[in-house]
Amino acid sequence: MTLSRGPGRDLMLVTGGAGFIGSNIARALAAEGRRVVVSDWLEDGPKWRNIADIPLDDVIRPEAVESFVAREGGRLGGIVHMGAISATTERDGDKIVARNIRATLDLWAQCAAKGLPFVFASSAATYGDGSEGFADADDDGTLARLAPLNPYGWSKLFVDRRIMADVRAGRPCPPQYAGLRFFNVYGPGEAHKGDMRSVVHKIHPAAAAGESVTLFKSHNPAYGDGGQLRDFIHVRDCVAVVQWLLENPQVSGIFNVGTGQARSFADLARAVFAALGREPRIAYVDMPEHLRGAYQYFTQADMGKLRAAGYSAPFTSLEEGVASYVTGHLSGRNEATP
8 A cells, every 4th residue: 555645745744653553553654654653751651662662753652742843834734643641540520621622723724824734533432331322423413412530532532523513514624534442452452551451461471371360240130241342453454444545645533443342351362372382261350339330231332433434454353463473572572573
């Protein structure tokens, strides 16, 4: 695939570009011949490893993004905005507003003013408990009915509603916009995420050692222990969607990014053991009290809208994705690189 680009627009800015999804996007764009600038805080930790192998044009701090876009906007081919507080457990509302809402809307305004495509991270957390379903309709009525369970999900829905309000009102907008509601993403580059890592990453060490792994018991009679369902998607599929959108500037909207197939956490654990060639050993522990009232028992992306827009690539199955992640990354090599 060769990415489209306008005359002189040889740069791509990826915010959160040293993070999990962002670093995978940055690597793919660089491999396609783009000059990539990453914006992120590396801090004192392993995050730098996510970008160590990527031939980047520059790395800038998030505080410098506004001035960078003002200065280099004429050379930018677009902005992929993955930078955010992604912890569903974050309770500092002011920090959430500053980093998830204000930073996104400021970039939205700059992209509108400079005519830059804008692809940004929304989240399946906008769907709350799922009682309103998982269809990515972006009309105001549908958006207004969603009830996220935490400040993170609220911040993502806030941005979705504000952006779609601008579109409907005919206010200045980027020439292309795409808000991506990522479901449960796993894959290389997540080692720095602490408790927000995927379950694959969390249970791999114990499974590799031949020990039992632990999953939460169910506190909902409709689901068995380990039977809680999620739409697990490999990060490479998320990257492929972003690349396709950049190749199709006529496509705009809010889109789910999942496989469209819910699988259980027990299925996920069995896939890890299978990738290691071991018999599954799974123990179940009580879910912490503070999580029980804000826990999703089922998520499954409705992928009809993205498919209708023209995206036709297949999504990686859970077993294939887990096997490639475990054997190619978690077992014996730097898991940050593809």
